[in-house]
Amino acid sequence: MTEKTNKKDSSSGKKHYSAPALEKGLDLLELLSNEVDGLNIAEITSRLDKSVGELFRMLAVLEQRGYIETSKDNDKYRLTLKMFSLSNRFPPIKRLTSFANPLMRRLSYVIEQSCHLVIYYEGKGHVVVQQDSPSTRIFSVRLGAEAPLMNTCSGHLLLAFSDLEKREIMLNRIPDNHPKPNEKAFQSILNKVVKQGFESIISAQAQGVKDIGYPVFDDTGQIAAALVIPFIGFLDGSQSKDTDLVHENIKSIAEEMSRLLGFEV
CATH class of the missing domain: 3.30.450.40 (GAF domain)
Structure with a gap:
């Protein structure tokens, strides 16, 4: 079950929720958005301080949905133009x-x-x-x-x-x-x-x-x-x-x- 917490920010008065799986996916997209040549899975896990097990399925789904792709010449993941299109x-x-x-x-x-x-x-x-x-x-x-x-x-x-x-x-x-x-x-x-x-x-x-x-x-x-x-x-x-x-x-x-x-x- 996805963990969800409900906290209130005293400075803004807004409630803050936690959706770990979604946050991991967004972390991946934001990380790759700054890497023109892409990153391999070892570099990604190191940058995000996560294990391969935590990110492997996330990368696979993002690739299936067309948000990221792997280069033909190496094993690096990079963003496609799908987000730009959206x-x-x-x-x-x-x-x-x-x-x-x-x-x-x-x-x-x-x-x-x-x-x-x-x-x-x-x-x-x-x-x-x-x-x-x-x-x-x-x-x-x-x-x-x-x-x-x-x-x-x-x-x-x-x-x-x-x-x-x-x-x-x-x-x-x-x-x-x-x-x-x-x-x-x-x-x-x-x-x-x-x-x-x-x-x-x-x-x-x-x-x-x-x-x-x-x-x-x-x-x-x-x-x-x-x-x-x-x-x-x-x-x-x-x-x-x-x-x-x-x-x-x-x-x-x-x-x-x-x-x-x-x-x-």
Whole structure:
């Protein structure tokens, strides 16, 4: 029989329940979510401080249900895209991605650059739509990739255009292994982004890339997503679109997305 306890948290007034089997499954999923190359069962049991017997059946069921898989080349378990697929069935994200795809396809063909759409979730940005450039030379971000809130174009936009209460929650949930804000410099960045209405910074993750992004707002006036272009210049002079045209087009597409979400631009 599954053990269940009923305790009351004095600080929140909420009751807390224990479901050990479910907690083990969630621990497994959360652990593997941070491991791109996966982990073998010995590494998993060591990280979670559990025995093979405690986790073997849990791994087997998660694999049967399609949440995890083992690599053909080794015995490592890794997450599939099933959880990402489930999260995109959530109505606000599904609504956003349904009309974002054709707009971003149009944008990438006009400016000959890749683009991606980032939403906030649990202390990080998450790429929910990605469109490659039609150019033969491509730089793009993987669909489902995570973006730190600090030192990224999308992170600055998501923080700058959130209200103070939401911003505080977002900052408090930044993972321990992600960069933390320097208060004075951070506030200066947010003020600059709000004043100019966009963010444009040299990428902290990739050399030779300039990230340009604009906010997408929902019907309440809150930022729903950040539309970002990792702009790359060509050394041979074959670049047919300059940054001014990029700004003009990405701003226009971001505003069109906002209108479709009910925001009065």
